[in-house]
Amino acid sequence: MSALLDDCLVIVLAGGVGERLYPLTKERAKPAVYFGGPYRIIDFVLSNCINSGLRRVFIATQYKSLSLNRHIRMGWGIISEELGEFIEILPPQKRVSEHWYQGTADAVYQNLYSITRESPRYLIVLAGDHVYKMDYSRMLRFHQERGAAVTLAAIEVAQSESSRFGIVAVDETERVTGFEEKPKQGSPIPGSPDFTLASMGVYVFDTDVLVRALEADANQPTNHDFGKDIIPALIHQVPVYSYRFYDENKKAAKYWRDIGTLDAYFDANMDLCQVNPEFNLYDPEWPLRTYQPQAPPAKFVFAEVGVRCGEALDSVISPGCIVSGSSIYGSVLCPNVRVHSFCRIEQCILMPGVRVGRHARIRRAIIDRDVLIPRGALIGYDLDEDRKRHTVTDSGIVVVTTDDEPLIGPLTEDALKFEAEADRRGGGG
Incomplete structure (x- = not known):
């Protein structure tokens, strides 16, 4: 051979x-x-x-x-x-x-x-x-x-x-x-x-x-x-x-x-987010190589369960990522992504360097490299509105680039009060 x-x-x-x-x-x-x-x-x-x-x-x-x-x-x-x-x-x-x-x-x-x-x-x-x-x-x-x-x-x-x-x-x-x-x-x-x-x-x-x-x-x-x-x-x-x-x-x-x-x-x-994915990234008998930037391990901060908790479930999280008091579900985060507090990310792909501001809610979306998602952004919840601002595929996937301006959703008084109380306890994020 x-x-x-x-x-x-x-x-x-x-x-x-x-x-x-x-x-x-x-x-x-x-x-x-x-x-x-x-x-x-x-x-x-x-x-x-x-x-x-x-x-x-x-x-x-x-x-x-x-x-x-x-x-x-x-x-x-x-x-x-x-x-x-x-x-x-x-x-x-x-x-x-x-x-x-x-x-x-x-x-x-x-x-x-x-x-x-x-x-x-x-x-x-x-x-x-x-x-x-x-x-x-x-x-x-x-x-x-x-x-x-x-x-x-x-x-x-x-x-x-x-x-x-x-x-x-x-x-x-x-x-x-x-x-x-x-x-x-x-x-x-x-x-x-x-x-x-x-x-x-x-x-x-x-x-x-x-x-x-x-x-x-x-x-x-x-x-x-x-x-x-x-x-x-x-x-x-x-x-x-x-x-x-x-x-x-x-x-x-x-x-x-x-x-x-x-x-x-x-x-x-x-x-890749499935419990036992058909395409396995973790197979030692068939290693997958790439360029790995010098980055620290992924980090999840704030453990106030039910209040502010950094968590990721059924997700792939890369080195350098920080999830600060937010919930990530069924998503792929590329290196050096930062998700600030009180966010909910569902079935998303976040490219390297993405920054997500507080209270953002994003679902079924692809966020391109170095995009800054503003505080309170709402993506994937109103496709008619998303089509005015972003690329939206036939199946409803929203693609956000650095040229786009996401919709900012209203923040309730309860959400703002919740945030203020959390900040008084300290930690930022």
């Missing part, structure tokens, strides 16, 4: 605009968006690479990549260049084109110079914006054993979800017979007519096969996209196989999330 891994190179595609995640992608690339507390989205695919024994990794970046580049530099310098290992960023260089990256395939094509210099026998192409745990070495071994020229990872989804994904048609041997982007009705899995196979954006290529395909595609008026152009063309030319992302013990698909929309992003974060 070691020799097989040494023959392999990885390229992570991390240059997408992420329009459906706007306004979270207003100032950052989609793979740089925070997820699950201290992590960035790209950390999951990079952790997969390291845990799989793959230590030659290119990252193709493009759109608003400053924070992503900084995160990679500060958090992923864990490999040994003396041993030929690297995690290296590839911005557009216009070596073979006058254009920036025009699609996923074009991003790889424009970097063939860097790829071929490494002389890999196999090239693994990965999307940098999905959340999952996967041992790529097993997929690579499957690719070799099947004699495949191309192997794509696929996951079972219900037929009703076909229109969200690139759908793979396979025969009984898992050989791919068709590929279609976001059809109304997907090809059923043999023996499971209610399910279809969705592409995960994870590909293993014989490098020579991919180079020829990219060179041919570059001269055609296509989308220069793996799902729309490269894979459909190669199906009829070389052996293309599907690698099923499946848990044999649970007899079900493993956890994989395309968090390309605000609702999907919110739901995946909320998954």
Whole structure:
């Protein structure tokens, strides 16, 4: 297996605009968006690479990549260049084109110079914006054993979800017979007519096969996209196989999330707050790495139960957070968040550096980095009012940025009296 891994190179595609995640992608690339507390989205695919024994990794970046580049530099310098290992960023260089990256395939094509210099026998192409745990070495071994020229990872989804994904048609041997982007009705899995196979954006290529395909595609008026152009063309030319992302013990698909929309992003974060989440951040056998800022432990202050109590239930709280006499329920707090007293936070994601003023009430919301929530703010309780001030998704998730002015709710005389009595007892917060 070691020799097989040494023959392999990885390229992570991390240059997408992420329009459906706007306004979270207003100032950052989609793979740089925070997820699950201290992590960035790209950390999951990079952790997969390291845990799989793959230590030659290119990252193709493009759109608003400053924070992503900084995160990679500060958090992923864990490999040994003396041993030929690297995690290296590839911005557009216009070596073979006058254009920036025009699609996923074009991003790889424009970097063939860097790829071929490494002389890999196999090239693994990965999307940098999905959340999952996967041992790529097993997929690579499957690719070799099947004699495949191309192997794509696929996951079972219900037929009703076909229109969200690139759908793979396979025969009984898992050989791919068709590929279609976001059809109304997907090809059923043999023996499971209610399910279809969705592409995960994870590909293993014989490098020579991919180079020829990219060179041919570059001269055609296509989308220069793996799902729309490269894979459909190669199906009829070389052996293309599907690698099923499946848990044999649970007899079900493993956890994989395309968090390309605000609702999907919110739901995946909320998954982490479950008592036994399907996606486990605490698995010592599959460590998740990231850049960890120097921050003290999270702190919860005031223990006046029923009066003023700092508490967090069914929540993920990152280092540097202080919850001062407020209640947090089913929420994810990124590093260095400060919640002042008498607040109630329910099913929320608070990005790094968020400050929440006293008496704020927030539910089903995403609060972007460094937002200052004023005293008495009311978010998520009146969606009609929220739509005048913030982005609100189809499912009612409110997204608050530094450009917004939240609604200030009325404070009752009882609340003000309650606050004054608490302050007389001392402690601030």
